[in-house]
Amino acid sequence: MIESFLFDLDDTLIDTKIYRQIYPEVVKRLSTQLKISETELFLKVDKLGLKKNKYGNYDSGELSKSFKQLNLYYSILETAIKVNKSLHDNVLEVFSSLKNKGKRIGIVSNSMHRTIELYIQKYQLKVDFVFSSDDAGCNKDQERYWKRLIKKEKLTPKNCLVIGDNLHEDVEVPSSLGFKTFYLDNVKKLKEVLMF
Numbered sequence: 540m541i542e543s544f545l546f547d548l549d550d551t552l553i554d555t556k557i558y559r560q561i562y563p564e565v566v567k568r569l570s571t572q573l574k575i576s577e578t579e580l581f582l583k584v585d586k587l588g589l590k591k592n593k594y595g596n597y598d599s600g601e602l603s604k605s606f607k608q609l610n611l612y613y614s615i616l617e618t619a620i621k622v623n624k625s626l627h628d629n630v631l632e633v634f635s636s637l638k639n640k641g642k643r644i645g646i647v648s649n650s651m652h653r654t655i656e657l658y659i660q661k662y663q664l665k666v667d668f669v670f671s672s673d674d675a676g677c678n679k680d681q682e683r684y685w686k687r688l689i690k691k692e693k694l695t696p697k698n699c700l701v702i703g704d705n706l707h708e709d710v711e712v713p714s715s716l717g718f719k720t721f722y723l724d725n726v727k728k729l730k731e732v733l734m735f
């Protein structure tokens with residue numbers, strides 16, 4: 540029986556359009572702040588080994604972090620979160636149904652804690668725990684991430700359902716460690732987790 544529901548954040552609970560919206564501004568302000576051109580900025584990033592996401596951009600948070608400019612990043616992101624609606628439809632409904640059934644809800648994400656908290660605050664999400672790349676010291680594509688999660692939250696993988704949009708990170712890797720998984724290839728399917 541599933542006791543804990545572990546939700547990915549980006550493109551599962553949150554519409555990541557917000558990151559694509561702020562990306563040009565983050566890049567522009569970083570290059571101004573660091574007094575280098577955008578071309579030079581991208582050359583440096585490339586050397587640091589940062590990977591581009593499926594939209595062809597660097598993760599703006601990771602980008603800012605690698606230049607020690609997280610305050611700049613959050614000043615932009617916090618404003619964007621305030622004025623945009625980023626939460627997917629049905630999230631609040633799904634969460635409250637799970638809570639009514641006495642289930643445990645976790646957010647399990649590659650994002651930084653500070654980012655996850657912004658969404659929790661804005662949408663008053665009732666979650667039992669948050670596990671981030673900050674806790675794991677790596678991303679979800681590493682087994683180490685999941686092993687640390689199991690230990691920290693005292694989870695029994697077979698009693699947990701991992702829900703996410705990334706076939707590798709949210710399905711293949713966690714299922715190799717015994718987690719049940721739900722591949723959210725379309726956000727409209729979110730309510731189907733209630734059938735578990």
Ligand SMILES: [Mg+2]
Nearest residue numbers: 547549550704
């Ligand atoms: Mg995702």
